Amino acid sequence: MAIELSAVRYRYAGASKAALGSVDLRVEPGRVLGIVGPNESGKSTLCLVAGGLAPRVIGGRLEGSVRIDGADTAAMRSHELAQRCGLLFQNAAAQLSGTTGTVFEEVAFGPCNLGLAVADVIERVWWALRTVGVEDLAPRHPARLSGGQAQLVALASVLALRPQYLILDEPTSELDPAGTALVADALARVARETGAGILLVEHKTDVLARIADEVVVLAEGSVALQGTAAAVLADPRLAELGVEPPARVRLEREVRASGLEWPAALAEAIE
Amino acid sequence: MGYLRRWAARQFTTRVIVLMPVGIAINIVLGSTVQQALKLPIYLDSIGTILVGVLAGPLAGALTGILANLIWGYLLPAPIGTSTIGPFAITAGVIGLLAGFWGRLGLFRPRRAGGASIVAAAIAAILVGALALYTYARAYASPDVFASITGFGATDFDRSRIFFLVIMVLYVALVGTALYLRRDVGAVFAIGAGLVTGIVAAVVSAPIASIVFGGVTGSGTDALVAAFRSGGDSLYQATLKQGLLSDPLDKMITSFVVFFILGSLSRRFVARFPNGEKALGHEVETGTAEAAKG
Amino acid sequence: MFQASLAAGRGLPEYVTRRPGGFYRSVNPSTKLAIAALEVVAAFAVPGWPVPIAILALVVATAVAARRLRGLLMVALAASPIVGSILLINLFLLPGASDPIVRIGPLAPTWSGLWFGLQTVLRLFAFSAAIALVYLTTAIDDLLADLARRGLGRRAVFVVGAAVQMVPRTVERAAEIVDAQRARGLDTEGRFWRRARGVLPLAAPVVFGALTEVEERTMALEARAFSAPGRPTLLRVPADRAVDRVLRWAAILALVAVIGVRVAGRLG
Numbered sequence: 141m142a143i144e145l146s147a148v149r150y151r152y153a154g155a156s157k158a159a160l161g162s163v164d165l166r167v168e169p170g171r172v173l174g175i176v177g178p179n180e181s182g183k184s185t186l187c188l189v190a191g192g193l194a195p196r197v198i199g200g201r202l203e204g205s206v207r208i209d210g211a212d213t214a215a216m217r218s219h220e221l222a223q224r225c226g227l228l229f230q231n232a233a234a235q236l237s238g239t240t241g242t243v244f245e246e247v248a249f250g251p252c253n254l255g256l257a258v259a260d261v262i263e264r265v266w267w268a269l270r271t272v273g274v275e276d277l278a279p280r281h282p283a284r285l286s287g288g289q290a291q292l293v294a295l296a297s298v299l300a301l302r303p304q305y306l307i308l309d310e311p312t313s314e315l316d317p318a319g320t321a322l323v324a325d326a327l328a329r330v331a332r333e334t335g336a337g338i339l340l341v342e343h344k345t346d347v348l349a350r351i352a353d354e355v356v357v358l359a360e361g362s363v364a365l366q367g368t369a370a371a372v373l374a375d376p377r378l379a380e381l382g383v384e385p386p387a388r389v390r391l392e393r394e395v396r397a398s399g400l401e402w403p404a405a406l407a408e409a410i411e
Numbered sequence: 412m413g414y415l416r417r418w419a420a421r422q423f424t425t426r427v428i429v430l431m432p433v434g435i436a437i438n439i440v441l442g443s444t445v446q447q448a449l450k451l452p453i454y455l456d457s458i459g460t461i462l463v464g465v466l467a468g469p470l471a472g473a474l475t476g477i478l479a480n481l482i483w484g485y486l487l488p489a490p491i492g493t494s495t496i497g498p499f500a501i502t503a504g505v506i507g508l509l510a511g512f513w514g515r516l517g518l519f520r521p522r523r524a525g526g527a528s529i530v531a532a533a534i535a536a537i538l539v540g541a542l543a544l545y546t547y548a549r550a551y552a553s554p555d556v557f558a559s560i561t562g563f564g565a566t567d568f569d570r571s572r573i574f575f576l577v578i579m580v581l582y583v584a585l586v587g588t589a590l591y592l593r594r595d596v597g598a599v600f601a602i603g604a605g606l607v608t609g610i611v612a613a614v615v616s617a618p619i620a621s622i623v624f625g626g627v628t629g630s631g632t633d634a635l636v637a638a639f640r641s642g643g644d645s646l647y648q649a650t651l652k653q654g655l656l657s658d659p660l661d662k663m664i665t666s667f668v669v670f671f672i673l674g675s676l677s678r679r680f681v682a683r684f685p686n687g688e689k690a691l692g693h694e695v696e697t698g699t700a701e702a703a704k705g
Numbered sequence: 706m707f708q709a710s711l712a713a714g715r716g717l718p719e720y721v722t723r724r725p726g727g728f729y730r731s732v733n734p735s736t737k738l739a740i741a742a743l744e745v746v747a748a749f750a751v752p753g754w755p756v757p758i759a760i761l762a763l764v765v766a767t768a769v770a771a772r773r774l775r776g777l778l779m780v781a782l783a784a785s786p787i788v789g790s791i792l793l794i795n796l797f798l799l800p801g802a803s804d805p806i807v808r809i810g811p812l813a814p815t816w817s818g819l820w821f822g823l824q825t826v827l828r829l830f831a832f833s834a835a836i837a838l839v840y841l842t843t844a845i846d847d848l849l850a851d852l853a854r855r856g857l858g859r860r861a862v863f864v865v866g867a868a869v870q871m872v873p874r875t876v877e878r879a880a881e882i883v884d885a886q887r888a889r890g891l892d893t894e895g896r897f898w899r900r901a902r903g904v905l906p907l908a909a910p911v912v913f914g915a916l917t918e919v920e921e922r923t924m925a926l927e928a929r930a931f932s933a934p935g936r937p938t939l940l941r942v943p944a945d946r947a948v949d950r951v952l953r954w955a956a957i958l959a960l961v962a963v964i965g966v967r968v969a970g971r972l973g
Contacts, residue, residue: 153682193924197425198683219933227928234918235925238432239866241846244721245940250929252938253859261938262717279720283874298928425931426923428860432867433915440875445907448883448893449900458908474864482868485836486845488776495787497836592905623749640798664901668908675913680920 143167143190143225143305143337147204150189155200159185161361162204167305167337172327174352174369175341178382182361183341187309190339191227192216208305219254226298228308232290235297236282243269243285243293244278250301268300271333272326288319292326299330305337306330313343320344324351349373349386357381419470422685427467430684431475434459438479438503439487453661456483456496457506461608461669464510465519466684472507479503498623502616506608506662510669513604514686519666521674521691522597532596536586540579544572574652578659582606585663589670598670605666609659616658617651722941723844729771730842733949734851737839739956744835746960748828750967757827764834773841780837781830788826795822845869847943854942859931875915882910 143166150160160182167173167190177183188194192213195202206213208224216224229235240246247268251261269275274292277285282293291311298306308327312320328351331338342348348355348369355372357365359381365372372378374392378385385393392402442456449455459479464472477500484497513519582602589598639649673681673690681687725731744760768777796818805813839848849862883893886906892899 152679154678188924191928193927197924197927217932218927219930222928222930227924229921229924231918231921234921237863237867237926237929238870238922239863242720244718248940252940253930253933255933255935255938258717258938258940261940278718283870294925301930423860425926426919428863429867429919429923429926431864432871433919435864435868436871436875437912437915439872440879441908441911444876444879445883445904445911448907449903450893451897451900451904455904455908458912462912478864478868482865482872486840486865486869487872488779488840495784637794637798640794664904668905668912671905672909672912675909676916680916683920 141169141209141304143339144207145190145204146207148189148206149203150185150194151201152185153199153201159361160189163358163361163363165190165356165363167339169304169337170331170335171353172331172338172340172351174348174355175339175358176343176345176348176355176383177358177364181358181382183358184309185361186358187227187307187339187341191225191307192218192221193227222250222303223254223301224303225305225307226301226303228291228294228298228306228311230310230313232287232294232314233283235294236290238283241281242278243274243280243282243296246282246293247297247300250297254301264300264302268296271299271330272296273322273329286319287315288322291315291319291323295323295326295330299334303336305339307339309341310343311340312347320347327351345373345384345386346388349388357383422468422470424685426683427463427471427685430463430467431471431478434463434475435479435482437462438476439483442483452657453664454657455661455665457503457662457665458668460503460507461510461665462672464507465514465669465673465690466681466686467511468514468686469508469511471685472511473504474507476500476503476505476507498619499616501619502612505615506612509604509608509611511686513601513608514690517689518597518600518604519670519673519690520597520600521595522600523595528596529590529594532599533583533587533590536583536599540583544575544579574655578606578655581660582663585667589667593671593674595670595674597674598667601666601670602663605663606659608666609662610655612662613651613654613658616654617647620650620654621646717940724944725842725844725847727771727842729767729838731944732842733943733945733953734839734843734848735855735945736949736953736956737843738848739953739960741835741839743956743960743963745832747963748831748835750963754824754827757824757831760831761827761834764831764838768834768838768841771838771842773838776841777834777837780833784829784833788829791825791829792819792822795819795825847941850939850941851943851945853937853939859937863926863931871915875911878914879907879911882914883907886910 145163145165148160148163148165149158151158163182163186165173165186175183175186185194188198189202189206192206192208194200196214196218202214208216208221211224213221213225236246237249240249244265247265248261251264256264265278266275269278272292272295274289274296277289277293282290285293295311306327311327312323315323324347327338327340330336331351340348340352352369354367355365355369356363357372357378364381365375365377367375373386374389384390395402437459438456441458442454446453446455456479457476460472460476463475480496480500480503484495484500585602586599589602590596636649636653639652640646678691681691684690729737744764748757748760765774765777768774796814797812798818804816806816806819807814845866849857849866853859853862886903887893891903891906893903894900
């Protein structure tokens with residue numbers, strides 16, 4: 141049971157160079173897999189490929205296989221894919237349907253599209269809102285939410301389809317620190333309470349340090365580093381790969397470099 | 412029948428469905444807010460229609476135009492909503508339909524070229540304009556033949572030649588401006604397409620304006636209609652002439668704006684639309700930076 | 706388990722079900738559409754004064770009862786330029802009119818011109834008011850939901866719903882762009898040619914701004930099962946009472962009758 145990318149190569153339509161070159165990845169239920177890398181390393185492409193949108197919705201050429209729980213994504217219809225694997229992008233406002241007047245109806249958009257019975261729709265909406273922690277936003281108009289709130293509502297809308305996996309492409313990049321913390325906490329709660337497997341592309345390594353179980357570093361379309369979050373984020377090669385290590389790691393290095401000790405209690409206190 | 416349905420389904424992909432409201436909103440906003448800001452004798456309310464037509468095909472373009480007029484006229488409250496716009500949905504539909512065909516024919520394709528080609532294109536536009544004018548002037552053996560064929564009065568023949576000259580001068584002027592602003596020969600074709608669209612739009616609008624509104628639309632062009640009618644024209648003839656003066660200019664300017672915008676959109680964005688490949692031409696992108704971007 | 710049944714027992718919250726109240730507002734949207742269609746066609750198809758006057762009176766009375774008179778007056782205000790034009794043009798330039806009211810040099814307003822102009826204006830008001838009454842007493846969501854219940858596809862519902870929500874947002878953005886460009890020296894008050902050069906600097910940013918979200922919204926819709934087969938669930942559907950159905954069918958039949966009589970009158 142996992143999302144499995146095997147020997148995946150992907151080239152955008154009309155491009156001469158592959159955006160992803162032979163990537164192997166697994167996203168397991170209940171685990172958060174973080175993806176970091178410099179710009180143009182293929183992180184967003186990876187999200188589109190893993191989520192089945194490439195090449196289906198955007199064209200291009202895919203080699204290798206992408207399987208969700210053993211089933212090939214290329215063989216699934218897009219609404220079947222939506223129920224297995226939820227996708228979230230950077231711009232929260234662009235993900236709202238723009239046709240609903242309340243957050244409740246916005247989150248209900250997905251289940252209604254599936255044609256579920258009204259009672260099921262209602263149940264799913266409240267469940268999704270509660271899991272993400274935004275029940276009190278239900279009566280609000282979706283266009284009048286802050287960036288962080290909108291992103292949480294988008295998360296709830298996708299969750300309402302009860303996918304086993306979630307793929308998020310830099311969901312906090314347009315948010316301020318408060319919004320970032322909101323989203324990060326919500327994601328951790330989702331992984332814990334629903335057992336969903338989460339693939340999280342993030343620039344902000346602090347977020348990954350907080351909620352990721354494993355981290356993959358992507359560079360020029362291929363996997364450069366892979367391992368547990370703690371190990372990878374403390375790896376000295378991060379900087380030369382173009383990734384800024386989390387604040388805690390940087391602080392630890394500075395402290396040790398000036399000859400002082402780095403007590404474990406301090407490390408825990410910073411977390 | 413099944414083939415038709417499949418063709419229709421291909422025209423209305425999710426991406427097209429997302430684009431259409433944007434086209435509708437563009438029509439309404441540019442046709443009201445921007446139009447009021449500039450106070451020019453053009454409508455500027457078809458940019459969305461033509462853009463959707465070129466990108467997504469004739470059906471989507473036509474529907475965008477029709478829905479924009481209906482929503483503008485009947486679903487939005489004043490002051491933006493104007494109830495006089497609604498019946499012209501037919502014209503808007505025709506504009507969108509034509510735009511789809513122009514897009515298919517690649518008339519909105521960018522054709523970047525160097526200095527010599529630009530000058531050649533400008534000269535060609537002038538020559539074509541002059542030739543069309545000459546042909547038109549010679550097409551009818553006499554004013555009476557003109558009257559019997561077109562139904563206008565015999566005295567209109569001279570006026571119509573002057574009108575044709577004015578249109579051609581406008582065409583050449585716009586092409587010249589376009590070539591000056593963007594060194595792109597494609598402007599010749601795009602603005603030419605706009606000219607034809609404008610003429611067709613005027614012909615389609617005239618009966619609507621005369622039947623529904625008695626030839627009046629509440630804009631400054633009513634003075635023109637009045638002038639024509641005081642000269643003895645029937646209601647239909649007067650509205651047709653007024654339309655032939657304002658619609659081609661409006662559609663030429665609109666087509667140029669659409670052409671400019673299309674040229675500025677990323678290839679990747681355009682290529683994913685049903686008509687996109689034809690709108691772009693079959694040049695393969697070689698840049699890797701843009702392709703690698705997520 | 707307990708939480709699941711609790712949620713289901715909650716039912717739809719009030720702010721979603723939002724039953725409209727008030728005179729005429731609670732009438733089914735499709736019925737209101739049918740009535741408006743009848744009024745519009747009758748205003749143009751039936752010659753003479755009585756019908757347009759009756760329609761206008763009916764619509765105004767309904768608006769007053771529904772407390773929407775102010776909206777109707779705004780529509781009348783917005784129509785004033787065209788009303789003025791119609792009156793003026795017909796007053797002075799009705800072809801074949803030969804009963805001048807007075808002669809002022811070359812100008813000769815005619816009685817027939819005045820009557821014809823007034824009649825046209827009356828029809829126009831009846832037409833605009835009948836349609837305005839529908840959107841003044843109906844929420845777009847309700848209208849779309851009712852049409853969806855009667856078979857309108859989810860894609861059409863999306864296009865109309867998204868367009869209506871997008872217009873006010875785009876208007877705000879356009880106003881900002883106009884201000885910004887004016888601050889950069891764009892001339893909107895000068896001579897014709899200078900104003901014409903403002904078309905591109907104003908239109909292009911508005912269009913680009915509106916296009917930025919298309920790609921992501923497309924993917925977001927797919928991620929929310931927009932392409933699923935079958936009919937989507939409708940959370941709230943406006944009531945369709947017996948009186949609504951009766952009114953609707955009466956309006957449709959009357960509409961057909963009016964058209965039929967008019968066509969027959971033309972031919973016969």
